[in-house]
Amino acid sequence: MSNHLPRKKARVSRLDDDETSMKSRLLNPLQKQREQLPIARGREALIREIQQNDTTILLGETGSGKTTRAFVSHHATAFAPHDSTLSTEVPQYILESGIAGKGMIAVTQPRRVAATSLAARVAAEKNVTVGGLVGYSVRFDEASSSETRIKYVSDGMLVRELLSDQLLSRYSVIIVDEAHERTLRTDFLIANLKTIQSARNSRRDVNGKGKSPASALNPLKLIIMSATLDAEKFSRFYNNARILYVKGRQHPVQIFHTSTSQTDYVDAALRTFFQIHTDKPPGDVLIFLPGQEDIESLEKSIKMYARRLPEERMSVLVCPMYAALPPTQQARIFSSTPSNTRKCILATNIAETSITIPGIKYVIDTGKCKEKRYLSKDTGGGFDTLLTRDITKSSAMQRAGRAGREGPGFCFRLYTEDAFNAMALSAEPEIRRCSLTQSVLQLKCLGQDFEAVDFMDPPEIGSVMSALKTLWLLGALDNSKTLTALGRQMASFPVEPYFARIILASKTHGCTSEVIDIVSILSSSSSLFLDISDQRDAIADARSKFRHASGDHMTMLNALRAYQEIAASESKGARKDWCRQHFVNERTFVEAMKIRDQLRQTCQRVGIDRHASMADNEEPVLRCFVTGLVQQSAFLQPDGTYKQTLGHSVIKIHPGSTLCDKKVPAIIYDELVYTSQIYARDVSSVPKSFFSNVTPVAKEA
DNA sequence: GAGCACTGC
Numbered sequence: 001m002s003n004h005l006p007r008k009k010a011r012v013s014r015l016d017d018d019e020t021s022m023k024s025r026l027l028n029p030l031q032k033q034r035e036q037l038p039i040a041r042g043r044e045a046l047i048r049e050i051q052q053n054d055t056t057i058l059l060g061e062t063g064s065g066k067t068t069r070a071f072v073s074h075h076a077t078a079f080a081p082h083d084s085t086l087s088t089e090v091p092q093y094i095l096e097s098g099i100a101g102k103g104m105i106a107v108t109q110p111r112r113v114a115a116t117s118l119a120a121r122v123a124a125e126k127n128v129t130v131g132g133l134v135g136y137s138v139r140f141d142e143a144s145s146s147e148t149r150i151k152y153v154s155d156g157m158l159v160r161e162l163l164s165d166q167l168l169s170r171y172s173v174i175i176v177d178e179a180h181e182r183t184l185r186t187d188f189l190i191a192n193l194k195t196i197q198s199a200r201n202s203r204r205d206v207n208g209k210g211k212s213p214a215s216a217l218n219p220l221k222l223i224i225m226s227a228t229l230d231a232e233k234f235s236r237f238y239n240n241a242r243i244l245y246v247k248g249r250q251h252p253v254q255i256f257h258t259s260t261s262q263t264d265y266v267d268a269a270l271r272t273f274f275q276i277h278t279d280k281p282p283g284d285v286l287i288f289l290p291g292q293e294d295i296e297s298l299e300k301s302i303k304m305y306a307r308r309l310p311e312e313r314m315s316v317l318v319c320p321m322y323a324a325l326p327p328t329q330q331a332r333i334f335s336s337t338p339s340n341t342r343k344c345i346l347a348t349n350i351a352e353t354s355i356t357i358p359g360i361k362y363v364i365d366t367g368k369c370k371e372k373r374y375l376s377k378d379t380g381g382g383f384d385t386l387l388t389r390d391i392t393k394s395s396a397m398q399r400a401g402r403a404g405r406e407g408p409g410f411c412f413r414l415y416t417e418d419a420f421n422a423m424a425l426s427a428e429p430e431i432r433r434c435s436l437t438q439s440v441l442q443l444k445c446l447g448q449d450f451e452a453v454d455f456m457d458p459p460e461i462g463s464v465m466s467a468l469k470t471l472w473l474l475g476a477l478d479n480s481k482t483l484t485a486l487g488r489q490m491a492s493f494p495v496e497p498y499f500a501r502i503i504l505a506s507k508t509h510g511c512t513s514e515v516i517d518i519v520s521i522l523s524s525s526s527s528l529f530l531d532i533s534d535q536r537d538a539i540a541d542a543r544s545k546f547r548h549a550s551g552d553h554m555t556m557l558n559a560l561r562a563y564q565e566i567a568a569s570e571s572k573g574a575r576k577d578w579c580r581q582h583f584v585n586e587r588t589f590v591e592a593m594k595i596r597d598q599l600r601q602t603c604q605r606v607g608i609d610r611h612a613s614m615a616d617n618e619e620p621v622l623r624c625f626v627t628g629l630v631q632q633s634a635f636l637q638p639d640g641t642y643k644q645t646l647g648h649s650v651i652k653i654h655p656g657s658t659l660c661d662k663k664v665p666a667i668i669y670d671e672l673v674y675t676s677q678i679y680a681r682d683v684s685s686v687p688k689s690f691f692s693n694v695t696p697v698a699k700e701a
Numbered sequence: 702g703a704g705c706a707c708t709g710c
Contacts, residue, residue, distance in 0.1 A: 110707065110708080111707065111708080112707090112708075112709095137710095138708090138709090139708075139709050139710090140709095142710095154708065154709080155708075156707095156708045156709040157708090157709070157710085159708095159709075160710055161710075163710080181707090183707070184708090185707095185708070185709085290705070291704070291705060292704070292705090293703080293704090322704095322705080322706095323704090323705080323707090324704065348705055348706075349705065349706060350705080350706065352706085353706080354706070354707080369705060371705065372704095372706080386705070388705090430707095438709090492710085494708095495709080523709090525706095525707075525708075527704080531703070531704075595709090598710085601710090602710090605710095652702090654702090654704090656702090656704085660702080661702095673704075675703080676702090676703085679702095679703080681704080
């Protein structure tokens, strides 16, 4: 195996040492560092290419190859992701060259932390403060001004901007970074940017060279930045755009595969870890596992065997890492490793893209991950699945690269080289496996039909149909699939359409204050109630203080009210203690309160009184939830399971719910996920009588 | 009887 890059030589330019035209000038240390980067040598060529082409595909090459014979199995060439050099350098080159004219340069990112930290780094390199020449804009946080020329934005933020300015006319250059991740929002932008570019750039031709500038639109340049693998596809989509290939900066990583396939990857990881620990020089180990359950089990085994090691050996420090872990425990992975100790980090793919852990020299890759995927009705589903599956080649390369951030490293893959070769090139784009309800609604607001849009990968038609049906059931679309006034209002709320519908229903029922409190918790990225498997009894006990007989929604409201009382009277430390004692995630409360502010503002704009309250009467609140959760309801059957009211699946209440084992006649729930069974999560009990006439338009099964 | 990771005027 030598190179996965499926490139056609003719259209690919390599930016190499032949271009070295940096002028010497007074530099701050960061600027000096900039000039030594490999990409700096191709700067002039890069600028020329971008100048000459409307769209440029920029490929971050990934690592220098070093082939070594493995002692247990086959050998392989190292690959690794490009570091963030391209993301910080290219916007600066464009600004310095004047390509952007008077317009702004936008750089989109799939994650908000990336947008804010890249902006901070570029501002530091340019010796300016963030929010001036260089700024960012993400949800809840913005630093930009009239002087801002380079703006790092989350992809969702640019989608929001698109809804108010359909031509994105403030920007003369838009850089779509991390395009290979193919998030739903990135694909949404890639499709719309193609149309916008053709509208803006063709009018330039009509108006001609400098004539009638008042009516001319500023042309739009696009740069799509991606890690190797699917550059050709981006190029084809943008009318065979030029692909430029930029060499990366990465230490070599030796990759080992197993000679036979492993049946128990947790056990294989355990054995491989101790092999490294006994045979290899110091350096921390990162093990990629699919989820919390495997992480907890491996943590136990490693600790057990580590205790049996001879005294004189290096000791082992095990650090679990996954998104649901409380922040205090997450922080442990960044603390420096004590002397004579080897740190062993057990992580989900949170460590693949979202966080970079220092000091990693060895990576153990189980080759597995969990993936959420919507299983459509016509394939026997109608719910999300969350199942363990094989990773992709891109993912395997990304994981290996984590060993080569600071020096040469090693990656031990717990699968054969044949298994690697059989992996899919990259993950299926989100647009083909996620709910499209919100995107369909957003496009309706732009006057477009999802079916008619030229996407790089078109969604499954069944997926579009089910989104249309949901929007119709919620009253966002009428019988002729036309956007209703209600639908337009729903789109103005930065939450899932069914949550927006619940908020709008609260106007009728006079309980907006309570509904917004609950919806803001439900829309937070992390869950409110912690789940630590060996403390589940203590957790259930602590939670009983908030328990509301109707179920999880009102229980969350009670928890939020209790937290606010503590927050109003106690110190920050006491607040944290209280959260720890009650096994609630304070981060969720903090995020929920930011979301609540946004929802309150939106209510004000669309004329809903956000103060309207029914105090402790839960009935109107539950009626609002029934309105938005029409499709997410089920009735009890004689055998104790539940059957969907609009669907045929048999479901169970998740064991984490306050209603588990309660056998109430009818339930509503926020989501349905198939893991070992089909579980309903965040469940409330409602009278069956609530289900008649819940929506203004729809009444069919 | 138990949840991969992100995001949003």
